[in-house]
Amino acid sequence: MFSGWNWVAHGLYLLLNFCSLKVSGGLVQSCGHIIPESPVLALGSNFTALCILNESCLDFGNIYANQIIWKIKNRVVPKEQYREINRTVSSVTFNDTSSLATPLTCNILADGQIEQNIYGIAVTIGLPPEKPRNLSCIVHQKSKLSYPMTCTWNPGRHTFLDTHFRLKNRWPQDEFPDCIRKDVNNSCTINDVQFFVNLELWVEAANALGKAESDHLVLDPIEIVKPLPPHNLSVNSGILPTVLKLSWENRISGAVMQLKFNIRYRTVGDTNWMQVPPEDTASQRTSFSIQGLRPYTEYVFSIRCMKEDGVGYWSDWSEETTGVTTEDKPSKGPPIWRIIDASDSPGFWTVRLMWKALEPFEANGIILQYEVTIRAKSSLSSPPEKHNVNTTNLTLKLPNGTYEVTLVARNRVGASPPSVLLIPASNSKAPVKNVRTLPKDGKLWVGWTAPNSYVLKYVIEWCLVSNSSDCIIEWQNEPGNVQGTYLKGDIKPFKCYLITVYPLYADGQGSGQSVKAYLQQDRPSKGPTIQTKKVGKAEAVLTWNHLTVDEQNGFIRSYTIFYKTVDGNETAVTVDPSKTEYTLSSLTSDTLYTVRMMAYTDEGGRSGPDFTFTTQKFGKGEIEAIVVPVCLAFLLIVLLGVLFCFNKRDLIKKHIWPIVPDPSKSNIAQWSPQVPAKHNFSSKDQMYPEGSFTDVSVVEIEADDKKSFSEQDLKPFDLLKKEKSTSEGHSSGIGGSSCMSSPRQSVSDSDEGETTQNTSSTVQYSTVVLNGYRDQTPVQVFSRSESTQPLLDSEERSEDHTGGGDSTTQRQQYFKQNGGQDETNTDGPCFERTRQIAPTNEGDLVGFAQLQISGHASQPLGLGLEKNTQEAALPDVLQTSIEGQTVRPETVEGNPPSVDEMPKSYLPQTVRQGGYMPQ
């Protein structure tokens, strides 16, 4: 129990003791401290620290050195590194300070349990400064009196500590203030150094761990001066055109140092400097004359200086100044060339002389004019022709011949040496060979093989080949000892150039050798437009035009034709670039093809537009081979059919096209009893049985006045009728019906016809039906089975008139049945035609008849009579009318049908005025 109270009292005492210690004196006090306090340690060195406890703590807290614990930050230092020196002092040792860190604390374990911090220190670890190395100094002249000296050195490794560098300097008898810079550690500048006294310089580096000095440098600052360059440069033209005098001012006194100089110069626009030989400017001076310059050339000068003996540094180059040399005579004649045009007039040349302006280094001044002299070589006696021009070309018209052209350029100082050009009658000399080109470094190089003869010089002509512009010739001269050159001009890429090389000899020139070239090629700007020239069943002929030069952008190496069907693969065909036509073969017939064409240069190709075509279904001649036989076969069939029909016409007619009289359209014309008796119908009535009529036509004609047809007039007609009666009969009577008409009805006898005409004024020329009715004496009548209603009236009228015998009414009427032409003339053209014929005089009629007899094909007459009448109709009408007057008896005789054959059912009808009366 006692011991428990004892422990409690001891603890309270200890606590109070701590508190009283900490606040005594108003400052914090601890029970101990560490030696050394805030040490700066060299990295890698060993280090020992001591923790010393206060005696007061020993008395009140039973704290001893053996209870001390060392810590680095929060890490306990191993106890192996501890050492208890006595009961109040504990030490800790570190063999390598690299393991140290801040803070290093001294702690105790109160009563073996509670860890209390006694003291702590900050440890700084670093390195001592290294010896500064490579100390060097330079004096930069800033002005005439200002010579600051800047020294630099290598400060060495990083020390991790605050290290100060001092540039120390002194004369032997005087010490100067140190040069210190806080922002940098490797340089310092001393203002206003004094020359001609040796100055001792060194660098001192110092930090908490030590000091280091560089090697001492002893020098006279005059030996390390970098002077300011000379200034106020000026250039004066000298007496000679090749000399310029350069003057300047030095900015460092001669009392300080003597100088030597470097002078450099270049022409304006050039970037390369030339330099005056240094030995020429190795002494103090303020001017120098530069020689060997080009006349009338602007030069740029610059100068620098240094100590005459070469000790020290060169100044910077001065500012630049320019000067121009004076003019001199042109150093050479202008290069000259010509273009000869012999196309204007025979016997004369149009010679265009061209020359190039001299380069500035050749002109040596301003060219005021050119003097051109043309001397004919053939006639040396004639005076030379002289021209003074300001331009660089001259066009002359000269007779064909050989001329020597001399050109001189003149400036203010004098004239150039002459340039001579021979204009030969022909280019008869040896040409160059193997002209070739090569793009190189963005320029076009032209090479050639020289001819065997000595060549004075070469002329290279070139021009841009284009569709949009003419070939504007450019040219250049090259000396005779070269075999290649770059074209001096604005050579554009993707453009075609025609380059020609001429060798010039002392006594003439060789012919030009040409080559086309591109500086750079590209794909064509477009492809060829292809189209078909001819398309067949299995082949197609394709044509295209060459690309223009402007579109080519390079040499066309090949064409490729691509063609395909709608759903097929594309097929490519390569075509020679010289072709403009190609035949695609093995195509499928009746197929749509798409075709396009690509043109290729060395850089690639470009395709033209697509073109489509369809191959034919049939080949050449196939259609003809099919159509012609088919047509022939058809014609043959038709012909056979016609022949068959012709042979079987009766049968066909009977079965297919029987004659069925239409009673409603028929009438019976009864001719008046005054019909002349001499018409012996009695005998002939038997010849026309009723049943034999398949076609009946009744034509009633009131014949013209007999006077109008006299016998004399009709004689020739009748004679001819005899000859042609048979043939004409086919088309008579039935109104021109061809196939179905009975020719028998048209057969006539001219003799009887003549008689008839003489005895009767009424002409009847159709079928005559004679029959007695029921044993009655047949009345001789003329009838026919064709009627139209209007005809009834006329018949009636004609009956009335005929009853009068010599009727003055001259009418002709005829009726036709089954007449095809009637259908087209239903409005009564027959009447009109009849009326047209009626007033025709006899001569006309005779003429008409004659022509008609001589041949049916005779058209002129028909056209003369009635121009607007069908050719077939008119002869019918006319023939009918004539036959009507003359043929009727003949018809009776020629076709003697028997009476028995007369059809029973067909009764002749008497037409009476005002009605249709059966008999």
Place this chain on the structure above:
Amino acid sequence: MAAADSPSAALRRRDLCSRGIRLAGKMRADVIDLLDTYVERQGLDASASVAAVEGVPVAAVERWDEQTGTQRLLENLAAYRAFRVLLAQMLEEHREQLGEADTTLGRALAAVLLQVSAFAYHLEELLRLESRGPPSEEGAAPPPVPQLGLFERKLRGLGVLRELAQWAVRSVRDLRQLAKASPGSSSAPGWAESP
């Protein structure tokens, strides 16, 4: 004289003479420039005549060509030591008068002062080579600083600078003479231009 006879001593002497001549030449050029600046900044007339200033050594001397080398060196050294004191006084007065405002004149004065000191060092070295050794400065007490007014001080400064310029010329000639007379040296160093 033994030291002077050795080749290294001869080279050293020649080098000292050569650089001394150049230093004197530069010092003269700088003093001429300084005179212009001084007259301008102090508001003086460049043509103003200044009476002989007490304590300022006079460059002119009779029978100059009869002087020995050592004598020339000693006179030069005495003069430049005096100028060093005088210039230091002028610089101090200038700083007191203008503070740091007129740095150009102050820097020029300081530069000339340094050159005077440097030249004095050259002379001392040459005297050592003569086995003579420079006299102690304590022996040559600086002239007492008179109590002068501002204008008199300006004029006195002008007189000091003018006399210094004269001394610079004389020193060049003395050193040339010395170089000529030095053993192993047949002629003066390559100093083509007369200051």
